[in-house]
Amino acid sequence: MFNEWWERSVIYQIYPKSFCDTDGDGIGDLPGIESKLDYIRDLGVDIVWLSPIYRSPDRDNGYDVSGYYEIQPAYGTMEDFDRLLEGVHSRGMKLVMDLVVNHTSDQHPWFKAGIEDPASKYHDYYYWRKGKADGSPPNNWNAVFKGSAWTYNHKNDEYYLGCFSPFQPDLNWSNPALRAEIYRMMRFWLDKGVDGFRLDAIGFAGKDPALPDSPDGGPLILDPCIHDYLQEMNREVLSRYDLMTVGENAGLSVEDMQKFAGLDGGELNMMIQFFHVEEDIDEHGKFNTNRVDLPHLKQLFAEQQEGMYGKFWTSLYWSNHDQPRQVSRLGTEDPRYRDRSAKMIALNTHLMMGTPFIYQGEELGMTNLRWEHLEDLRDLEELNAYDEFVNHGTMSPAGMMECIRMKGRDNARTPMQWNDSPQAGFTAGKPWIMVNPNYPEINAESQINDPDSVYAFYQKLTALRHTQEIVISGRYKGIALDDPSVFAYERILEGQTWLVLCNFTEKEAVFDWESVLSSDGPRIILGNIEDTDYIRTKTLLPYEGLILEG
Ligand code: TEU
Numbered sequence: 274m275f276n277e278w279w280e281r282s283v284i285y286q287i288y289p290k291s292f293c294d295t296d297g298d299g300i301g302d303l304p305g306i307e308s309k310l311d312y313i314r315d316l317g318v319d320i321v322w323l324s325p326i327y328r329s330p331d332r333d334n335g336y337d338v339s340g341y342y343e344i345q346p347a348y349g350t351m352e353d354f355d356r357l358l359e360g361v362h363s364r365g366m367k368l369v370m371d372l373v374v375n376h377t378s379d380q381h382p383w384f385k386a387g388i389e390d391p392a393s394k395y396h397d398y399y400y401w402r403k404g405k406a407d408g409s410p411p412n413n414w415n416a417v418f419k420g421s422a423w424t425y426n427h428k429n430d431e432y433y434l435g436c437f438s439p440f441q442p443d444l445n446w447s448n449p450a451l452r453a454e455i456y457r458m459m460r461f462w463l464d465k466g467v468d469g470f471r472l473d474a475i476g477f478a479g480k481d482p483a484l485p486d487s488p489d490g491g492p493l494i495l496d497p498c499i500h501d502y503l504q505e506m507n508r509e510v511l512s513r514y515d516l517m518t519v520g521e522n523a524g525l526s527v528e529d530m531q532k533f534a535g536l537d538g539g540e541l542n543m544m545i546q547f548f549h550v551e552e553d554i555d556e557h558g559k560f561n562t563n564r565v566d567l568p569h570l571k572q573l574f575a576e577q578q579e580g581m582y583g584k585f586w587t588s589l590y591w592s593n594h595d596q597p598r599q600v601s602r603l604g605t606e607d608p609r610y611r612d613r614s615a616k617m618i619a620l621n622t623h624l625m626m627g628t629p630f631i632y633q634g635e636e637l638g639m640t641n642l643r644w645e646h647l648e649d650l651r652d653l654e655e656l657n658a659y660d661e662f663v664n665h666g667t668m669s670p671a672g673m674m675e676c677i678r679m680k681g682r683d684n685a686r687t688p689m690q691w692n693d694s695p696q697a698g699f700t701a702g703k704p705w706i707m708v709n710p711n712y713p714e715i716n717a718e719s720q721i722n723d724p725d726s727v728y729a730f731y732q733k734l735t736a737l738r739h740t741q742e743i744v745i746s747g748r749y750k751g752i753a754l755d756d757p758s759v760f761a762y763e764r765i766l767e768g769q770t771w772l773v774l775c776n777f778t779e780k781e782a783v784f785d786w787e788s789v790l791s792s793d794g795p796r797i798i799l800g801n802i803e804d805t806d807y808i809r810t811k812t813l814l815p816y817e818g819l820i821l822e823g
Pocket of ligand 1: 437473
């Protein structure tokens with residue numbers, strides 16, 4: 274514990290489609306990523322995670338793979354990839370690939386071969402089942418992206434399972450030949466020098482092959498067999514390389530996190546957990562306008578952070594390609610406090626125990642977009658949910674658009690804002706998705722040389738992690754859990770105590786540091802307000818965040 278390179282690292286996630294386009298087709302590409310590697314390194318990043326770059330029909334932006342050994346043509350070639358990997362390594366960073374193996378695209382050759390010839394070995398790479406006697410689907414599961422999880426195929430009079438969408442048929446992990454095929458593919462990338470994987474929706478691969486009905490109509494996942502599969506993967510592949518793995522799955526309890534990412538190293542290194550980003554869900558699921566309940570959120574973090582010590586490791590994040598922009602969600606877009614709140618949220622996240630993930634543009638304080646027209650939306654999840662809740666439900670179009678503005682995935686997928694030239698410098702062509710109109714104000718060029726910028730603040734946070742042992746290995750202690758405004762916690766390492774204080778509101782908030790720190794004059798390690806008078810006033814300004822050493 275605390276000595277693995279991935280425990281001491283900061284990860285930067287790139288969503289290739291929206292990062293940087295060099296050939297003017299409006300879609301980001303690998304040479305675009307290569308051209309920005311210095312920018313990423315200068316942020317203090319150790320590991321780059323690429324969202325999928327494999328061949329794909331792109332129904333879910335690459336999370337629907339049709340060729341695991343190929344590069345998506347719009348992103349470039351395998352030579353471009355090799356150059357990119359070399360560029361990452363030559364800057365002292367590592368590269369982690371997304372591994373999407375709960376499902377493939379319905380255009381994958383395995384899936385097509387199984388339809389063509391049900392006697393072929395590929396048929397059993399997926400879950401094909403006969404319908405019930407009355408012709409209805411084999412069980413009651415619904416897909417994550419709405420509708421039944423089962424799609425009928427006339428040719429063979431069978432249904433196939435797609436827990437996310439009909440374009441994403443689930444792979445049958447109970448088949449050892451399929452698992453061997455996946456391990457072979459993983460070795461191909463590792464032998465090229467890739468440094469690890471982010472395993473997409475990996476808990477979904479754990480299904481009881483009997484596929485029983487579920488109590489709530491959602492797919493029954495996280496069956497204990499997932500741990501057998503991951504232990505096998507670990508023996509067959511992971512343990513033979515110096516790499517890092519991060520699994521992704523919603524709905525994990527603290528006990529689950531330990532099973533997947535226990536420090537014994539038998540499965541994965543860490544999980545992308547969802548308890549915080551799902552704190553605000555309600556009967557419509559994620560599509561609501563709720564803001565987080567701060568005391569409840571602190572309670573959840575305390576359970577995880579205090580529970581993980583000596584037991585498992587975790588990722589730290591609020592933003593990724595599936596989540597709205599964190600400054601819009603937890604902070605404010607009000608120009609008076611926008612940058613300050615972006616810094617405060619970053620400080621709160623980066624000072625916890627775990628490996629922080631920065632999602633492209635987060636380091637600039639990029640915001641959600643005020644979506645006005647349905648035609649501007651691109652995300653399958655948003656469009657399907659709109660159809661279900663508005664066209665076939667009771668939500669008003671305006672109400673649903675407001676939910677999408679606050680929680681939709683497209684907010685994260687608007688192009689990276691590089692500068693104030695047209696299309697934010699992302700492309701010379703027409704971007705595949707709208708650029709956020711606030712790019713003249715929020716962009717990388719205006720921030721990289723400004724010591725007060727959000728970008729510069731992230732540099733301070735990454736530097737702190739690289740120089741202060743307490744950030745890595747100090748114990749976490751949640752305090753003042755009932756306080757409705759201040760997110761407070763301690764990090765404690767051998768007689769040294771850091772107090773992290775974050776005001777999550779736009780009102781001043783009183784917090785007496787003397788209730789925690791014994792010394793008469795605490796020292797400010799880092800804060801987001803240059804000339805703060807907090808130590809004297811014991812009053813945090815709106816969205817103020819700071820670290821004190823007592
Ligand atoms: O997401 C997995 C997942 O659990 C989703 O339900 C996620 O919670 C959802 O996007 C939230 O709105 C992964 C990928 O990150 C996502 O982009 C893919 O669409 C999904 O798997 C299917 O591959």
